[in-house]
Amino acid sequence: MTRVVVLAGGVGGSRFCLGMRAALQGRADAGSAASAPFTIVVNTGDDLWLSGVRLQPDVDSIVYALAGVNDTERGWGRAGDSERVNHELQAWGAGWPWFTLGDLDLGTHLARTGWLRDGLTPTEVVARLSARWPLGARLLPMTDAEVDTYVTVADPGERTMHFQEWWTRHRAALAPVRFENPGIAAAVPAPGVAEAIAEADVVVLAPSNPVVSIGPILAVPGIREALRSTAARVVGVSPIIGGRVVRGMADVCLTAIGVETSASAVAAHYGARAAGGVLDAWLLAEEDAADADAVRGLGIHPVVTPLWMRDLPTSAALADAALAAARATS
Template sequence: MSGPRVVVLAGGVGGAKFTLGVREALRRRDAPPATVVVNTGDDLWLSGVRLQPDIDSVTYALAGVNDTGRGWGRAGDSERVNAELQAWGAGWPWFTLGDLDLGTHLARTGWLREGSTPTQVLERMAGRWELGARLLPMTDAEVDTIVHVRDGDGERAMHFQEWWTRHRAGLEPIRFENPGIADAAPAPGVAEAIAAADVVLLAPSNPVVSIGPILAVPGVREALAAASAVVGVSPIIGGRVVRGMADVCLAAIGVETNTAAVAAHYGARASGGLLDAWVLAEEDASAADAVAAAGVHPIVAPLWMSDVAASAALAEAALAGA
């Protein structure tokens, strides 16, 4: 294999779809499998088990067992155990856990309690399927995302999953925090893979709560500075977010919901930011000049990841931009 060494920073459904495309694009180039650094900021403990939603979304997608209709969880899953938990008044009635998914969470929790690190757990999980990529958590530390929302004249805090799933981001966020992240370290292999990469790709994931926590882990930005090229893919198409409520998250940190603003949020490497190039949608081609003015090379390409072929074409455009 003689193709580029690629690292993807990813989270959520957009990250999972993009990772599928990267895997296909690298196979066509006879390149080594990508290393995928996955957000763990939305992890949580629930009913005594450790959930890692983004880790599972990427793993299930690469394994071909994900529920493509819902965008999360396992295909063909049932919810008998979830119904029983709710009958006992356990867990969150607005947070559904599928039975197959619970099997993953139980296995993970057991291994964690036996002393394995999240990195070791993910390696063990990945061994079940031929994923065609190396998956790493961003950190082995627990750095769950806490959202501070406006409450009358004050504020209150809640776990990101409650804000996102129960309230559908309907409560105005003031800020997002990852307690303990300042003392965290990249998971083993993360910084080394990023620094040695020929290309680092920022998936079209939520810039605030998916990519943001990865970048906040001490040492990650320094590793990115050593990478040969960093290319970001816009999560905005036609001035709108593709999925979820990323626009609410962006507004909370003072970033407009447009592709040039998100590119400026990441910043140009030439001026101390992250990006060498930015892939923006054909629908946003008029913003290419603004991206270029910010010191980032614009690449206009189709961004809709309707299937693996479309995701692979997007990955090819990003790799070519490097």
């Protein structure tokens, strides 16, 4: 069995994880779906407390996607959800009027919050959430610590807000000065994360936002070191196609940290393992083939391949390409 670990967050991460599950289940050595052929280390940097409940947007997006109950049109939440409770909260002036909580989604948040209040850790809560459906993967939060992301913006003077307010309410229109995860320096990887990376054959950085999805995972002390020391090949998938972000406002995030919106610049941001970074190989789109030499110059093996995840077959093909890139660099 090929032991695979995927670092992921957001819609791109969810789609890639669906593809990886399909790719692994299609392999003769993958075993059954119930054997959890791969581990997903999920970003929890965009978690938050709202109306007294704990939300984990990236965890829920990946759980819902693997369970087949996600809203594919909106890209978040449950399919066919209603919003009666959300409307009632707004009538009371509670919560955020620009942050919609579906009724089914609230059921998840209430269950999570109750378990946390009972003393369960986030890792144990994610395991309970995952047990409801046959996901074909083991999900682990990046850490059990609360390390929510805050954005300092110039508006015109500097002020700080939760990432979800900046992302959802303002649609990243306020120029960010910096992104911070208070408390992350004292955090540790969630139980099983470092071990999964150490025991893996392949580790993949999904095509998620490099700054606010993959960035917080790598910022947890011990995870970057685990990636550098593992015997596995570490493969990254570019979130840039044709010099543009695929979804969301990752370009605004990259600009804020001084990284150009290009496939080669994001590869340089992650860096080659041989030079103290985390990558052995980098998948970049056919539209960005001209960047391959620059990636190679970084000491990272470039693989030019189709990156568009239009459906499950194309997502699975991308996951297969990532696995093949790992074999090519072994």
